[in-house]
Amino acid sequence: MGKLYVVSIGPGGLEYMTIKALDVIKKSDVIVGYTKYIELIGDLIKDKIVFSTGMHGEIERCKKALELSKDNTVSIISTGDAGIYGMAGLILELKKDEDVEIIPGVTASSSAASILGAPLMHDNCNISLSDLMTPYEIIKKRVEFAAKGDFVISLYNPRSKGRPNYLMECINIIKNYRKGDTPAAVVKNALRNEQKYKIFTLDTFDDFGVDMLSIVIIGNSLSFVKNGEFITPRGYNINRKG
CATH class of the missing domain: 3.40.1010.10 (Tetrapyrrole methylase, N-terminal domain)
Structure with missing residues (x-):
């Protein structure tokens, strides 16, 4: 056998x-x-x-x-x-x-996270925006619940020619539960040739160039950017000013 x-x-x-x-x-x-x-x-x-x-x-x-x-x-x-x-x-x-x-x-979210810094250090979830297997209404509901629960969110399959608007619609759902300065990043071709990434905030987020080779990671209420690195604190009692 x-x-x-x-x-x-x-x-x-x-x-x-x-x-x-x-x-x-x-x-x-x-x-x-x-x-x-x-x-x-x-x-x-x-x-x-x-x-x-x-x-x-x-x-x-x-x-x-x-x-x-x-x-x-x-x-x-x-x-x-x-x-x-x-x-x-x-x-x-x-x-x-x-x-x-x-x-x-x-997995892709881990690959992307390693490039950005440490955005997945606390509770997080993966959600695919592809509606080939899951109806879009269910996808939006999952995005909303994840945002409401303050999870760091990794969006797989974020944007395609057939789904040009889903990503920004989901970003707007998340903005109902997160501050505008929450870090949100795009990584394309993570750990491959032609790798690119950019860190935004929810208020400045731009989906131009985002495609099926991209991962989008949105921080939780405590996530921040320090020296260009996207960090979600685990909760250790440290003096970050030191």
Whole structure:
């Protein structure tokens, strides 16, 4: 019997993959993944059998990975963490008696946070603004509840050509519960080539250039910016003036 690994490859650079992820990819016979993600690990899989599909091919990929894993060692890859908007859940929903192991990785919000400073140091949540899987009314409700609960909020899939207004609409929802000087940042291509980031406030926030390769992080009521670094205090009793 074969084995299926659901492998998290992190933000895309090999240096940010876990040792375990590198190890299981190297020992796999077959690699399955979204075409663009396959390209990110091209140097690792030159001698592998590769099955890839384009956008919206998730079910096909997962079914193929499970089928191939009956007689082979297979890795199906996800960027970030496969258990956060990745392939882990779908694989587990579809599997029957296949041997499946999930390999964790660095998710997009963690990658973006490391560039900005330490914005996720207290209670935080991830919300995707993509309405392909979740109705937009539910998304807005989740954004409102997260804002009301004073969570630091990481917005995945914040803006696309088909959803040009969702991000600013959600920013305006959050502004009902946060002060205008609350830090809000955009990171594009986190820990990849062409990485860019900018720290705003809620009052100055600008969604120009924000796309599906971006993560938006909004601070809580205690978040602040110090020397260009976005910080959410954990609550340690320190003298910040010292």
